[in-house]
Amino acid sequence: MADVLPYKPRSGEIPTDPGVYRFRDADGRVLYVGKAKNLRQRLSNYFAPLRTLHERTRRMVTTAASVEWTVVPTDVDSLQLEYMWIKEFDPPFNVRYRDDKSYPFMAVTLGDEAPRVIVTRNRKIPGARYFGPYPKVWAVHETIDLMIKAFPIRTCSDASYKRAMQTGRPCFPGQIGKCGGPCSMTVTIEEHRAMVDDFVAFMAGGDERFTRDLRKRMLAASAAMDYEAAAKFRDKLSAIEAVLGKSALVLAADEDADLFGIAEDELAAAVQHFVIRGGRVRGVRALTIEKEIDISSADLVDQVLQRAYGDAQDVPRRILVPTLPDDAAELEEWLRERRGRKVEIAVAQRGQRADLMRTATINAQQALIRHKTRRTSDYVARTQALTDLQEALGMSEAPLRIECFDISHLGGTNVVASMVVFEDGLPRKDQYRSFNIAETTDDTDSMYQVLTRRLAYLDKPDETEVIDPTTDEIVGEDVGEATVKRRPRFAYPPQLLLVDGGQPQVEAAARALRDSGHTEIAVCGIAKRLEEIWLPGDDFPVILPRTSEALYLLQRLRDEAHRFAITHQRKRRKNDITTVLAEVPGLGASRIKVLLKHFGSVTALRAAAPGEIEQVQGIGPVLAQNIHTHLATR
DSSP: OOSSOTTOOOGGGSOSSOEEEEEEOTTOOEEEEEEESSHHHHHHHHTSOGGGSOHHHHHHHHHOOEEEEEEOSSHHHHHHHHHHHHHHHOOTTSOEEEESSOOOEEEEETTSSSOBEEEESOSOOTTEEEEOOOSSHHHHHHHHHHHHHHSOOBOSOHHHHHHHHHHOOOOHHHHTTSSOOTTTTSSOHHHHHHHHHHHHHHHTTOHHHHHHHHHHHHHHHHHTTOHHHHHHHHHHHHHHHHHHHHSOBOSOTTOOEEEEEEEEOSSEEEEEEEEEETTEEEEEEEEEEEOOSOOOHHHHHHHHHHHHHSSOSOOOSEEEESSOOTTHHHHHHHHHHHHSSOOEEEEOOSHHHHHHHHHHHHHHHHHHHHHHHHHHHSHHHHHHHHHHHHHHHTOSSOOSEEEEEEEEEETTEEEEEEEEEEETTEEOGGGOEEEEOOSOSSHHHHHHHHHHHHHHGGGOTTSEEEEETTTTEEOOTTSOGGGOEEEEOOOSOOSEEEEESSHHHHHHHHHHHHHHTOTTSEEEEEETTTTEEEOTTOSSOBOOOTTOHHHHHHHHHHHHHHHHHHHHHHHHHHHHHHHHHHTSTTOOHHHHHHHHHHHSSHHHHHHSOHHHHHTSTTOOHHHHHHHHHHHHTO
């Protein structure tokens, strides 16, 4: 591969002004759109020696056949032009968005003569004011049912409204007291419009005014002995408080903000967008993003904000993000033009904002896991993943059984390994195994040891393996019968061995296959940093497309092996701790639990004086001294 791209412009040809650039392929299709404050400085990064580029950036620039740019007067103009071109050309190497689901909204049809409130997924109703989105349809209906007790605005269909206008008879909601009755002139159109305005103002966050006013009117009616009117005000106040109870106050009561929690890996990201009005979370929207080339967290936030507010009319005064984008000032100016007033982009660092950001981030992490799991649980996707994997690795048949290995340790100690098994793209948890590694020099040596032990079982299909029942790890045959259990060996051979790691780990695995005489089994590794796939003997990795089902399958295998290894290691440490304390005469399981709960760890317990240990419930002076003496000698 040539180290210099044939279409690379001469450095002097590229201006130093702000602008937007486009990479095109040989057919003229736009592959990637980006913006820069200094075009020459930014584009020089793409035309660095190919061996120094991120693997996915290298794939983009080698696919492209030309690059062009457009100079603009200001950085804000470049941001606007980038957004327009991404929307127009939908470049395959820019991040791609996918709504987690089509969320329902509450809409008030302000363009109608007598506006009504409805549940809809249509965001293009002329003149409508939207609230939400809501995670479930029932949540919208429940909110509306509570709201119309305080603000009895129209909920009936247009056909029912017209029929009631013609006959003079109220529609069904009007008959049961759930509508003020503009169709039958129980209230005038103007009076109904005033109720609609109050409904919209309340939903937009102005709840303090309504609760204060209703409470004042209720007390006044009660003082005047108009108990019927006071009861109506009381019911309306209860309805409003019920709505507020379902939308917890998370920030200051006058806070209008949008908060974005983001979880990402090298290929995808999940975004949780919390809409906060009047200090309360009024709606939540989830997005998943697929990434093709290397993009920083700051650039990702930049792209998310452009997408969220490119066509938006409701821009809040404050936007909370996990990381400030590099062009935060330009984004604020761009958003100010849309809002008509100042907009602040800030990082949630402390207090309630930071707590809410942590909640949003946890939700985003869970959404990212669901997104990746969904890709590998569908039958069609699993079949495609195995076919893609066969082609990418040059295998003669699809890998119906894949075993993935991961090494885990604590600072070089407590070294363990995990093996997880997927058959037909699905996990076989009954086939999972854990290994204890007594002595090792590094991760490659550990990988060689584990694979050698695993491959040796292929030659002994009729024997059983010995398992330590306290840790479920495989142990030697010399362990006493009283401490072991036996089960059939996992003698079924895999078509593919996957290791967590890059070139060194893959070479160690290939050496184990050669030494064991099982070269018929394919092997590859997946490196976490760039999510590239390494094959033994290759100088360059295999780069699977971001939309590849095969890559999602390998990621899930790797993540599952890592999870299983960490779980096993924690279980083993817990058993080790329990074993140390169980050696103290008179100290049973219940007292061990109380001690660990009180001190938090064996290290803290070891540093405690006998008098401090004696303060724990159920521990006497003699037992406290025995515990202190025993731990001091260990």
